[in-house]
Amino acid sequence: MSKTVIVVDDSKLSRMQVRGIILRKQPEWTVIEAANSAELYEKLDQSDIHIAIIDFNMPGDNGLEAAGRLREVRPDIHIAIITANAQDSVVSGIRALNAAFMPKPLDEEQVGRFLMSANLPPRRTTGA
Amino acid sequence: MTPLDALERDALTELGNIGTARASTALSRMVGSTVRVSVPTVEIQPAAQAALGLDASFPGRLVVIAESVSGIVEGAALLAFAESSSLDLVQAVLPPGVPPEDAPELEHEALCEVGNIVLNGCLSTIANMLKIEIQTGLPAVQRGTALDCFAGAGVATGPEASALIFHVAFVVEGRDLTGRIVLALDARSFAGLKTLIGGYIARVLK
Numbered sequence: 001m002s003k004t005v006i007v008v009d010d011s012k013l014s015r016m017q018v019r020g021i022i023l024r025k026q027p028e029w030t031v032i033e034a035a036n037s038a039e040l041y042e043k044l045d046q047s048d049i050h051i052a053i054i055d056f057n058m059p060g061d062n063g064l065e066a067a068g069r070l071r072e073v074r075p076d077i078h079i080a081i082i083t084a085n086a087q088d089s090v091v092s093g094i095r096a097l098n099a100a101f102m103p104k105p106l107d108e109e110q111v112g113r114f115l116m117s118a119n120l121p122p123r124r125t126t127g128a
Numbered sequence: 129m130t131p132l133d134a135l136e137r138d139a140l141t142e143l144g145n146i147g148t149a150r151a152s153t154a155l156s157r158m159v160g161s162t163v164r165v166s167v168p169t170v171e172i173q174p175a176a177q178a179a180l181g182l183d184a185s186f187p188g189r190l191v192v193i194a195e196s197v198s199g200i201v202e203g204a205a206l207l208a209f210a211e212s213s214s215l216d217l218v219q220a221v222l223p224p225g226v227p228p229e230d231a232p233e234l235e236h237e238a239l240c241e242v243g244n245i246v247l248n249g250c251l252s253t254i255a256n257m258l259k260i261e262i263q264t265g266l267p268a269v270q271r272g273t274a275l276d277c278f279a280g281a282g283v284a285t286g287p288e289a290s291a292l293i294f295h296v297a298f299v300v301e302g303r304d305l306t307g308r309i310v311l312a313l314d315a316r317s318f319a320g321l322k323t324l325i326g327g328y329i330a331r332v333l334k
Contacts (some may be wrong), residue, residue, distance in 0.1 A: 010167065087153050
């Protein structure tokens with residue numbers, strides 16, 4: 001099934017890089033971009049977004065704050081946060097949001113694995 | 129000096145962003161607290177102007193740990209704090225069990241160690257991403273105004289001396305400790321840097 005991914009990063013070059021990786025791995029998918037968290041919030045209502053890949057260090061709300069807000073309004077979205085900042089507080093914040101930690105510089109195969117995991121049907125708890 | 133186009137500036141900012149994020153991780157482990165890092169800026173400006181901006185960020189004199197940078201790019205990397213918070217930083221990085229009264233004696237050594245880890249963490253990340261080797265000098269502690277510290281670190285500060293200034297601010301949470309990481313790259317290495325950035329952009333976008 002085709003998915004829509006939003007890439008949130010204040011660096012245009014980084015958005016271009018992530019867009020390129022996504023479309024190499026999943027050519028049928030749609031990629032939209034936001035240059036900061038405010039743009040992410042605006043675009044949430046405009047498209048049926050399934051996956052968000054969010055930079056951590058941005059002007060305005062940082063990636064963790066944006067992901068937290070996103071979780072509140074759209075708990076079903078798959079989220080990855082990309083950062084070279086591997087401080088314990090950042091990594092634990094990412095885990096607490098049930099988001100994926102994606103270290104910079106980006107590893108294309110790791111992004112590919114995240115996209116594949118986000119493409120799997122949701123796990124069901126059957127209670128059996 | 130040929131100005132950077134928007135994508136080159138973006139790439140350089142991003143390289144610095146990744147470098148300082150790695151450095152903040154190392155600093156955070158050393159001080160045992162979260163380190164918040166600002167969004168970096170990249171400007172081509174006289175180094176003296178950048179020094180004035182740095183002075184305005186801190187009360188009183190600065191303490192700066194500086195390392196020279198040489199290779200394809202030339203300049204200096206600096207870690208700056210208010211001199212008044214220098215001992216707080218030293219106490220934060222000393223191992224448990226060292227009495228606070230011993231901190232002044234260990235100050236110089238501890239500052240050099242912090243500077244070395246933070247600045248090399250940043251520079252080595254940038255060098256790897258540009259696929260170059262950057263040589264760094266030994267850390268040296270400078271004190272005074274930012275202009276004094278720039279001059280002491282070998283940064284040209286004359287009225288005609290423009291440099292590429294990369295600047296990021298950070299705050300150590302839970303302690304009254306703020307600092308700046310500054311890279312001042314000499315204009316003479318600018319053409320080489322533009323070529324390197326072009327190569328980096330091409331690799332990222334394939």
